[in-house]
Amino acid sequence: MSRRRTTVYWTGFCVILALLIMAPLVLPEFWRRFLTEILIWGLLAMSSDILIGYTGMVSFGHSAFFGLGIYGAAAALLSVSPPSLLLALLSGLVAAAAAAAFVAYFSTRLRDIYFAITTLIFSQIFYVIIFTWTEVTGGENGLTFSRPPLAIPGLFSLRFAPNTLHWFVLAVVVLSYLLLRRITQSPFGMVLQSIRENEARTRAVGYPVERYKMVAVMLSGLFAGLAGVLYALQNQFAAPDFVFFLVSGEVVIFNVIGGIGTLVGPIVGAAFFLLLREGLSRFFTEYYLIFVGLIFIAMVIFLPQGLLGFARRWLNH
Amino acid sequence: MSAALGLERIGAESMPRAASLLSTEDLTVRFGGLTALNRVNFAVEHGEVRAIIGPNGAGKSTFFNCLTGVLRPSSGHIRFDGEDITGASPDRISRKGIARSYQITNILPNATTLENTRIAAQSRRHGWSLLTHHRAYRDIIEKAEEALEAVGLRGKAGELAANLSHGEQRNLEIGIALATEPQLLCLDEPTAGMSAAETHDTMELVRRIAKNLTILIVEHDMQVVMELAQRITVLHYGEILAEGTPSEIQQNPRVLEVYLKT
Ligand SMILES: Nc1ncnc2c1ncn2[C@@H]1O[C@H](COP(=O)(O)OP(=O)(O)OP(=O)(O)O)[C@@H](O)[C@H]1O
Ligand SMILES: [Mg+2]
Numbered sequence: 190m191s192r193r194r195t196t197v198y199w200t201g202f203c204v205i206l207a208l209l210i211m212a213p214l215v216l217p218e219f220w221r222r223f224l225t226e227i228l229i230w231g232l233l234a235m236s237s238d239i240l241i242g243y244t245g246m247v248s249f250g251h252s253a254f255f256g257l258g259i260y261g262a263a264a265a266l267l268s269v270s271p272p273s274l275l276l277a278l279l280s281g282l283v284a285a286a287a288a289a290a291f292v293a294y295f296s297t298r299l300r301d302i303y304f305a306i307t308t309l310i311f312s313q314i315f316y317v318i319i320f321t322w323t324e325v326t327g328g329e330n331g332l333t334f335s336r337p338p339l340a341i342p343g344l345f346s347l348r349f350a351p352n353t354l355h356w357f358v359l360a361v362v363v364l365s366y367l368l369l370r371r372i373t374q375s376p377f378g379m380v381l382q383s384i385r386e387n388e389a390r391t392r393a394v395g396y397p398v399e400r401y402k403m404v405a406v407m408l409s410g411l412f413a414g415l416a417g418v419l420y421a422l423q424n425q426f427a428a429p430d431f432v433f434f435l436v437s438g439e440v441v442i443f444n445v446i447g448g449i450g451t452l453v454g455p456i457v458g459a460a461f462f463l464l465l466r467e468g469l470s471r472f473f474t475e476y477y478l479i480f481v482g483l484i485f486i487a488m489v490i491f492l493p494q495g496l497l498g499f500a501r502r503w504l505n506h
Numbered sequence: 507m508s509a510a511l512g513l514e515r516i517g518a519e520s521m522p523r524a525a526s527l528l529s530t531e532d533l534t535v536r537f538g539g540l541t542a543l544n545r546v547n548f549a550v551e552h553g554e555v556r557a558i559i560g561p562n563g564a565g566k567s568t569f570f571n572c573l574t575g576v577l578r579p580s581s582g583h584i585r586f587d588g589e590d591i592t593g594a595s596p597d598r599i600s601r602k603g604i605a606r607s608y609q610i611t612n613i614l615p616n617a618t619t620l621e622n623t624r625i626a627a628q629s630r631r632h633g634w635s636l637l638t639h640h641r642a643y644r645d646i647i648e649k650a651e652e653a654l655e656a657v658g659l660r661g662k663a664g665e666l667a668a669n670l671s672h673g674e675q676r677n678l679e680i681g682i683a684l685a686t687e688p689q690l691l692c693l694d695e696p697t698a699g700m701s702a703a704e705t706h707d708t709m710e711l712v713r714r715i716a717k718n719l720t721i722l723i724v725e726h727d728m729q730v731v732m733e734l735a736q737r738i739t740v741l742h743y744g745e746i747l748a749e750g751t752p753s754e755i756q757q758n759p760r761v762l763e764v765y766l767k768t
Binding site: 392 | 596597612629630633636686
């Protein structure tokens with residue numbers, strides 16, 4: 190990036206961050222919650238961009254990693270009293286990472302559509318397990334639990350007020366974004382992009398491509414799990430619906446709408462999609478999905494690089 | 507001490523092949539009913555420039571595919587630098603020190619010229635670094651720039667590889683291979699599709715890099731081959747038809763019959 194573009198980037202970053210920090214002070218409760226959810230879904234979409242946009246692997250397994258993040262957090266919150274935020278985080282991340290390691294091991298040998306299908310099948314297996322193992326997961330009804338305090342043991346403990354929760358989610362999402370951005374710019378990230386561009390050549394210059402893909406899937410799953418933990422904190426319930434493959438499909442849609450390979454794009458895509466669904470469902474009740482679908486198709490045809498790609502080209506002119 | 511040295515010498519004499527940088531033993535590749543390589547016994551010494559010639563479909567590219575792990579031979583063995591590398595994966599073979607350029611240009615078209623050699627140079631160091639910006643690793647960038655310099659593309663470092671001319675892309679192909687710091691470089695028709703002037707320049711380039719490397723080169727232009735290589739191996743229907751110095755090959759009646767007369 191040139192000097193000027195770096196300045197523009199960080200100015201934009203700070204302005205948007207400031208707006209997101211101040212938003213809950215002015216937004217009504219409904220829209221504050223809505224914004225917090227956009228951030229959480231945005232993080233989930235961003236985690237999947239590591240695979241779709243940077244490595245060139247389309248995952249339909251992100252509902253599983255997200256769901257295991259939720260259920261992992263739920264397990265910690267239900268089994269330890271008083272509930273601990275750190276344990277919930279740890280448990281959710283471990284569950285998601287374990288699922289991701291499992292899926293990665295079997296799926297990364299396969300390419301393109303075969304990879305996508307394998308991740309989809311594995312996520313459905315997790316869905317079936319969670320749906321049927323009623324004693325532990327609550328089955329169809331899911332689990333409800335209470336929110337832990339925002340605490341670091343021995344330092345401080347704070348009850349989550351609605352605004353604090355928003356800021357906590359914002360902090361986690363922004364830090365995740367900065368971390369993922371750095372990873373995509375690291376030598377490791379360069380290898381992922383090289384795999385996307387030309388897998389055979391990347392292998393031929395000495396990279397064990399399968400191992401890189403495996404780590405990419407695990408990293409991606411870890412951040413998806415983090416989104417799951419945030420979701421658990423926000424909504425205080427876990428349900429098998431979140432593990433269902435439709436969620437994975439939506440994540441892919443967020444990416445495509447927003448612009449893959451940009452990290453920010455998927456968040457924009459999530460915001461756009463969720464707002465669109467909210468707006469259309471008010472007017473068209475149950476038929477709103479038809480319109481969502483039509484708009485999605487139109488966007489894929491007319492904005493193939495997503496909203497962000499479109500905005501970039503428009504700004505450059 | 508001297509006894510030990512003596513033993514070593516005897517050992518070395520009883521295994522003359524161990525000295526070769528690369529050798530194959532009865533290397534055979536079958537594609538269904540077609541035998542693309544048939545019991546090929548081949549050896550290259552350290553520092554040699556060896557040309558491999560042969561008519562279309564002789565098995566030259568198939569031979570390179572075996573050496574670089576893209577194809578697993580149906581039978582036979584490949585030894586490189588004292589180790590059996592038969593059936594090893596392409597990435598392991600690359601890290602062992604064999605690099606290759608492709609007959610059909612095989613680069614990262616959407617990356618810049620420098621990024622192409624940078625990713626190759628990086629494969630030897632820092633590949634698993636996740637939290638440092640890639641630009642912080644000056645050593646990688648220097649290696650990548652050296653490789654571009656060696657193939658005359660230093661001035662095009664920032665250019666998108668897809669926007670280079672065909673001849674420049676062919677040279678970038680060699681630059682990527684060089685950036686992996688190989689011991690053995692396999693060039694598969696590096697001048698394919700080049701003009702006479704470009705061919706001349708590329709051959710100069712190969713001559714320059716040959717000073718520090720062992721090179722295997724597949725090339726159709728006989729003039730070029732004769733000037734460049736110390737020894738020539740002629741493949742014909744997957745078998746070694748002849749092997750020798752350029753002048754020996756030029757006078758070999760079997761070679762003249764199947765190849766040079768065309
Ligand atoms: N993957 C493959 N599957 C089936 N047959 C193959 C395959 N690769 C090569 N062949 C066949 O093997 C034979 C040797 O091919 P190869 O590409 O090695 O020839 P070559 O000497 O490189 O020829 P050229 O000068 O045209 O590049 C040819 O008959 C070719 O059709
Ligand atoms: Mg060939």
